[in-house]
Amino acid sequence: MTGPRVLIVDDQELIRTGFRLILTARGLDVAGEAADGAAAVEAERRLRPDVILMDVRMPGMDGIEATRRILARTPSCRILMLTTFDLDRYVYAALAAGASGFLLKDVTADHLAAAVRLVGTGDALLAPSITRRLVQRFAGVGEPPAVHRDxxxxxxxxxxxxxxxxxxxxxxxxxxxxxxxxxxxxxxxxxxxxxxxxxxxxxxxxxxxxxxxxxxxxxxx
Missing domain, CATH: 1.10.10.10 (Winged helix-like DNA-binding domain superfamily/Winged helix DNA-binding domain)
Structure with missing residues (x-):
């Protein structure tokens, strides 16, 4: 296996299985899976993946809170948010919390693998037009701002x-x-x-x- 080790987090088993098959078929190492945010936090502690594919909305602890907790403990971990909507206010909150980008769940198999590899190198995955619209819509609207910097x-x-x-x-x-x-x-x-x-x-x-x-x-x- 080459490339980053990946943890897949989604409350739907079918999606986790599909993503695992896609990534392993393309030579990526899937370290494990988790079905909710709390399980993701624990799995990251045990498995130390390089990249986490994190669903935004899950029962119990959601992907945003899990992202905050994981990055507070392991700042080097890279997190890609998974969402069904490209202008999801929760994705904006996740970016503010430190996520390195986001993917729509209908992403193609090759794009998914390429995105994981890209983020694994330390880069961010941004579709500029979508990210710009996302931030325009939600910055300062009902979400806590990121840490203020001078x-x-x-x-x-x-x-x-x-x-x-x-x-x-x-x-x-x-x-x-x-x-x-x-x-x-x-x-x-x-x-x-x-x-x-x-x-x-x-x-x-x-x-x-x-x-x-x-x-x-x-x-x-």
Missing amino acids: LAVLTPREREVLTLLGRGLSNTELAEALTLSEATVKTHVARIFAKLDLRDRAQAVVLAYETGLVTPAVNDR
């Missing part, structure tokens, strides 16, 4: 980079927009993450909206 620690250029990150630009697009090399852009992004204690691009998008650095009026499409 943007004053950023240089003017880093604030500019964070603004463009919040708009969903890739490193290649950032380099083109700012007339910089991709290597320089990666350096700026890494410094932003370090200064603001961000895990990945998913949290950067959430933070850009919650601090008002990016507003829906600018990006609404």
Whole structure:
């Protein structure tokens, strides 16, 4: 087996079985399964997976609370949220809690495996247009904000980079927009993450909206 070790968390056995078959057929190591958030927290402690596929809505402890508890204990763990709706307010809360992205449950088999591998490398899985709409809809609406961070620690250029990150630009697009090399852009992004204690691009998008650095009026499409 190659790639990250995976824990599958969903209250529906059929979905867990299907995802296990898909991932193992593509050479990924499925470390285990869990049927609810509490079981996921315990399974993560025992199995130490690299990536968790986490259902958002489950009876008992939901995926959001499980995400918070797991990342508080194991910040290096990567969590991909599973949902049936691309504009689910609970997915936004999960991103704010530290999840590295989300997948719709009707994802293709190849996309599922590719997403797990991508997140396993430490990157975030973001479909920029969907993530942008998600944050626009729910940032500051009935959900507790992410940890407030002082943007004053950023240089003017880093604030500019964070603004463009919040708009969903890739490193290649950032380099083109700012007339910089991709290597320089990666350096700026890494410094932003370090200064603001961000895990990945998913949290950067959430933070850009919650601090008002990016507003829906600018990006609404």
